[in-house]
Amino acid sequence: MIGKFFKLVGNVIKAAIALVFLGVLAYGAYFAWRVNDMLDKPMPGEAQRYAPGLTFREFWDSRLEQKRAWDDKLEAAGYKRACEKSQNRLAQRAVIADYLTVKGLRAHEGNAAYRAAAEKRQFSKFPADEILYGDNFFAAWWETYSNSVWWFFANDKGMPLFDRNPTRVCSTTLPVHNAQQANGQ
Numbered sequence: 001m002i003g004k005f006f007k008l009v010g011n012v013i014k015a016a017i018a019l020v021f022l023g024v025l026a027y028g029a030y031f032a033w034r035v036n037d038m039l040d041k042p043m044p045g046e047a048q049r050y051a052p053g054l055t056f057r058e059f060w061d062s063r064l065e066q067k068r069a070w071d072d073k074l075e076a077a078g079y080k081r082a083c084e085k086s087q088n089r090l091a092q093r094a095v096i097a098d099y100l101t102v103k104g105l106r107a108h109e110g111n112a113a114y115r116a117a118a119e120k121r122q123f124s125k126f127p128a129d130e131i132l133y134g135d136n137f138f139a140a141w142w143e144t145y146s147n148s149v150w151w152f153f154a155n156d157k158g159m160p161l162f163d164r165n166p167t168r169v170c171s172t173t174l175p176v177h178n179a180q181q182a183n184g185q
Contacts (some may be wrong), residue, residue: 030138031145035060039150056146059175063087063153066172070158074169079161083170086159091149098144102132106140109133125151 035057064084071081101118105126108114119126126132127143134140158171 027138027141031142034142034146039146054175056149059150059154062175063156063172067170070170086170087153090152094145094148094152098148099141102137102140102144106133106137122148 036055039054039056039059064087067083067087070083074083075081101122105115105118122144125144125147127140127147131143132140153172154174156170156172158168161167161169
């Protein structure tokens with residue numbers, strides 16, 4: 001009797017682990033597919049105004065390139081490399097935070113007070129209601145995430161150096177599409 005109980009508990013745990021694994025796999029596949037989309041949603045049209053045709057992948061690569069250049073400068077000055085690592089950690093936290101935000105907004109649809117509090121935390125960067133409350137949770141999550149990442153990293157002012165030096169490091173400039181760079185625009 002006890003053996004059957006533990007076997008049942010073991011099977012439930014295995015099924016839960018399998019479901020979590022499949023969920024992570026589905027999330028990864030969906031986001032991997034969407035990174036090649038043009039950035040036309042974040043900060044309504046701002047990405048396309050600065051860099052027409054820019055995809056999320058190109059945007060992210062340009063951020064990493066600038067952060068790595070800062071890391072090289074920091075390392076040459078005797079500091080630890082921190083820019084790329086801090087960007088990646090913030091982006092990873094945004095995945096989880098945006099998941100929870102979208103989940104909460106969908107659970108409290110129509111609650112103006114909840115929405116106002118979420119907008120304050122999220123800097124009012126939500127997709128249109130038809131995406132946010134539509135049938136596709138992944139689409140709402142992706143749009144919220146891409147808005148967050150654009151807001152955080154498009155024109156990052158950086159952070160002060162660790163030793164009370166007023167110099168700001170790890171800053172980024174607004175992205176430029178590769179075709180614009182090639183033409184010198």
